[in-house]
Amino acid sequence: MSKDDQILEEFTSKEYEHGWNIDMEADQAPKGLSEDIVRFISAKKEEPEWLLDWRLKAYKKWTQMEEPDWANVKFPKINYQDIIYYSAPKQKVKPKSLDEVDPEMLETFKKLGISLEEQKRLTGVAVDAVFDSVSVATTFKDKLAELGIIFCSFSEAVQDHPELVKKYIGSVVPVNDNYFAALNSAVFSDGSFCYIPKGVRCPMELSTYFRINAANTGQFERTLIVAEEGSYVSYLEGCTAPQRDENQLHAAVVEIYAQADAEVKYSTVQNWYPGDENGKGGIYNFVTKRGICAGDRSKISWTQVETGSAVTWKYPSCILKGDHSQGEFYSVAVTNKMQQADTGTKMIHIGKNTKSRIVSKGVSAGKSQNSYRGQVKVMKRAENARNFSQCDSLLMGNLCGAHTFPYIDIENSSAQVEHEATTSKIGEDQIFYCTQRGIDEESAIALIVNGYCKEVLNQLPMEFAVEAQKLLALTLEGSVG
Amino acid sequence: MLKIEDLHASIEDKEILKGINLEVKPGEVHAIMGPNGSGKSTLASVLAGREDYEVTKGKVTYKEQDLLDLAPEERAREGIFLAFQYPVEIPGVSTTNFLKTAINQIREHRGLEPFDAVSFLKEMKEKMKLVDIDQSLLSRALNEGFSGGEKKRNEVFQMAMLEPTLSILDETDSGLDIDALRIVADGVNKLKTKDNATIVVTHYQRLLEYIVPDYVHVLYNGRIVKSGTKELALELEEKGYDWIKEKTIA
Numbered sequence: 001m002s003k004d005d006q007i008l009e010e011f012t013s014k015e016y017e018h019g020w021n022i023d024m025e026a027d028q029a030p031k032g033l034s035e036d037i038v039r040f041i042s043a044k045k046e047e048p049e050w051l052l053d054w055r056l057k058a059y060k061k062w063t064q065m066e067e068p069d070w071a072n073v074k075f076p077k078i079n080y081q082d083i084i085y086y087s088a089p090k091q092k093v094k095p096k097s098l099d100e101v102d103p104e105m106l107e108t109f110k111k112l113g114i115s116l117e118e119q120k121r122l123t124g125v126a127v128d129a130v131f132d133s134v135s136v137a138t139t140f141k142d143k144l145a146e147l148g149i150i151f152c153s154f155s156e157a158v159q160d161h162p163e164l165v166k167k168y169i170g171s172v173v174p175v176n177d178n179y180f181a182a183l184n185s186a187v188f189s190d191g192s193f194c195y196i197p198k199g200v201r202c203p204m205e206l207s208t209y210f211r212i213n214a215a216n217t218g219q220f221e222r223t224l225i226v227a228e229e230g231s232y233v234s235y236l237e238g239c240t241a242p243q244r245d246e247n248q249l250h251a252a253v254v255e256i257y258a259q260a261d262a263e264v265k266y267s268t269v270q271n272w273y274p275g276d277e278n279g280k281g282g283i284y285n286f287v288t289k290r291g292i293c294a295g296d297r298s299k300i301s302w303t304q305v306e307t308g309s310a311v312t313w314k315y316p317s318c319i320l321k322g323d324h325s326q327g328e329f330y331s332v333a334v335t336n337k338m339q340q341a342d343t344g345t346k347m348i349h350i351g352k353n354t355k356s357r358i359v360s361k362g363v364s365a366g367k368s369q370n371s372y373r374g375q376v377k378v379m380k381r382a383e384n385a386r387n388f389s390q391c392d393s394l395l396m397g398n399l400c401g402a403h404t405f406p407y408i409d410i411e412n413s414s415a416q417v418e419h420e421a422t423t424s425k426i427g428e429d430q431i432f433y434c435t436q437r438g439i440d441e442e443s444a445i446a447l448i449v450n451g452y453c454k455e456v457l458n459q460l461p462m463e464f465a466v467e468a469q470k471l472l473a474l475t476l477e478g479s480v481g
Numbered sequence: 482m483l484k485i486e487d488l489h490a491s492i493e494d495k496e497i498l499k500g501i502n503l504e505v506k507p508g509e510v511h512a513i514m515g516p517n518g519s520g521k522s523t524l525a526s527v528l529a530g531r532e533d534y535e536v537t538k539g540k541v542t543y544k545e546q547d548l549l550d551l552a553p554e555e556r557a558r559e560g561i562f563l564a565f566q567y568p569v570e571i572p573g574v575s576t577t578n579f580l581k582t583a584i585n586q587i588r589e590h591r592g593l594e595p596f597d598a599v600s601f602l603k604e605m606k607e608k609m610k611l612v613d614i615d616q617s618l619l620s621r622a623l624n625e626g627f628s629g630g631e632k633k634r635n636e637v638f639q640m641a642m643l644e645p646t647l648s649i650l651d652e653t654d655s656g657l658d659i660d661a662l663r664i665v666a667d668g669v670n671k672l673k674t675k676d677n678a679t680i681v682v683t684h685y686q687r688l689l690e691y692i693v694p695d696y697v698h699v700l701y702n703g704r705i706v707k708s709g710t711k712e713l714a715l716e717l718e719e720k721g722y723d724w725i726k727e728k729t730i731a
Contacts, residue, residue, distance in 0.1 A: 427569070428532075428533075429569050430569050430570075430571055432531055432532070432553065432569075433565065433568070433569040433571070434571075434579075434583075435530075435552070435553040435554040435557065436529050436530070436553055436554075436556075436557055436562075436563050436565075437557055437579070437580075437583040437639065437643065438554050438557035438558045438583045438584075438586050438587040438590070438643070439554060439582055439583050439586055440554050440586065441554070443582060443586065447571070447574055447578075447579065447582055448571055448574065450573070450574070451571055451572055451573025451574035451622065452572060452573055453573070454573035454574075455573070
C-alpha cells in the first residue's frame, strides 16, 4: 500500500468510526488491531460505555508508544497486526476419562504429584457427581459471599460490580504505563477480580480450590485485587502444570490495591511452554504486575516461581505510599535450553518508615540467559526507608548467562539500603558428595537447587510449595551431563 | 570383600597411584598411613568413584563385582561409604532431608519400600544416640557453618544411618581436638560388626589409638611399601616417615 493510500484509508476509516463492519455474530475478530477491534471486543462483552472509553484511550496511547527494547532479551519482531484479539471461549470436547488425555501430560502430572481428581480438573475431564468440581467451587463461593468477599471473573465483575471496577481499574497500572500494559488495557479478554471488604480475613488461599478457573488465562489477562482496610488475603495464580497455548504473545496486567492495615500475599507459578531445544514455539510472557500500599501499615508480598516461557519480561512492583507500609518480593526464576528471562521488581518508597525486602534467586542452565533487574527508589519525603535486597545467581554449565541490573535511586538521606549479590556454580564436589551417599545425579541437582531456592519456596502456600519443588527438578531435567 | 590389584590412577596425566595391591575381608579394619602427597586420599577417592581421577590400569573387585564399572551412586548403594576429609556444604538442605533422600534411593535400589516419616525419625533417633549428635545440628543446612568437629561427627552420623559394608574414613582425624576425636572414633567402633569392614586413612598414629586396626599399610609415592599389624603404626610414629622414605630409596 502506498503512503497516499494509507492516509486515505486512515481518513476513511475515521469517517466510519461508528459504522464499522465487523460481523458481530462472528466468534472471533479478524486479525489485527484497530479502534474497531477494540469496540468489537467491548461490545461482545456487553461492557458499559465508560469501559469502552477507557479501552479506547488505552488503544490510542498504545499507538503512540514504542515496544520497549531495554530488556536483556532477544526475539523476532512481533507483528501486532497478525494477531487475533478476540475469540469466543470455545466449548472444547471434553475427554471422557484420563485415558484420552495426552500421556506426556499425565506423566508430568505424576512427576509433580498432582492428585487424580486435580488431574481431571486440569485436563477438563468430565467429573462424576461426587467430585463435581463446579459444585465444590460453588460451596466455597457461598462461604466467601457470606463474608462479603467477591471473587469472580473480570467480566462478571464488570457486570455485577461496575462501581468497584471503575474505581480501581488502572489506578495502579495506568493505561499508558508501558507498551504492553497499554495493549492489555485496550484488548484485555478476561481475568480475575477479587475484593476483600473491610476487616475481613479471607479464610482460605484464594484460587487453591479454583485453580482451573484461575488458570483460564487467555492471551491478555487482567487481574484486580482490592483489599479494604484491615483485610487479609492470600491469592494464588498460575499453575505448576505445563501450559501450552497457541497464542505466542501473552501480556497480562495485575493490579493490587491495599488500603490501611491490609495485607495481600500474591503467589504465582508460571510454567508456560518454553519452546523446543532451539527456543521455537515458546511463549512470550510480557507481564505488568504492580501493587500499591495506599494506606498506612499495609503490606504487599509477591512470590513468584518462573520456570516457563521462551521470553519473560516481568517486574512485580510495590508502591509504598502509606506510612509504615511494606513491600516484599520473593522470586525464583529458572531458565534452561534457550529460555530468556528478564525479571525483578521495583520498590518505590514514598511514605515514611516504609520497608521493602527483595530476595531473588536465579538459576540458569543450558544456553539460557537469566537477568535480574530491580529498582529501589526512595522519594524525598520517605523518611527512614529501609530496603534489603539479595540477588543470587546459580549457573549450571558453561553456556548459560546470569546478569544482575540493580538500580538504586535515593532522594532522602535517612534511607538505609542494602544490596547483596552472589553468583555461584553447582560444584562438582557438591554433586559428588550427594552421589557418594547413593543419590543419583539428577536428584542431587534437584536437591541442591531446591536448597538454594528454599527461602523463596518457603513463602509459598504449603501444597503449592511441594509442587513447585518438583517443578524445579523437572525444569532442570537433562541439564547435566 | 574388596580386592585391589595393581591399581594405577592419574589426575591430569600425573600418575598418583602406581600399582596398589590390597585385600580387605569382612570384619577387618585396615589403616592406610603415609606422608602428605603419597596418594592416600587419591586411593579413597578412586574407590568412591570421584571422576577427577582416571584409572589407567588395574582391577578392583568388590562383592564379586567390578567396582570400577559402577557409578558413584551405585557404589554407595552397594554399601561403600566415604567419610570426607572436607565435607561439602549444601546450603538450604538439612542433614535430615539429605539423608532421607539418600536412604530412600538406597532402599529402592535394594528393592525395599521407602521409609515413612515415622520409621525414618525412629531410625534417626537411635543413631543420634549412638554417635552423640544433637538434633539441632541435623535440622541445619548440611555442613553450613559447622565447626570442624561438627562436620566430622555429622559424617559419622551419616555413616551410622547408611549402614555401609565398607567404610572409608579419609583423614577423619584432621582438624579434631582430642575430645572430638574420641567421640568420632567411639561412633566408628560402635558401628563395627563382623560383616563390615573399615579403611582408615590417616597421617597420624593418634586416631589408631582409638580405632584399633588389624592391619597397617604404609603408602609412599603411590605404592604400598610396607604392611604390618598395629605395631607398625607405633614404629612409624617413633621413627617418622623419613624412615620409610630412606628404606624405599635404599
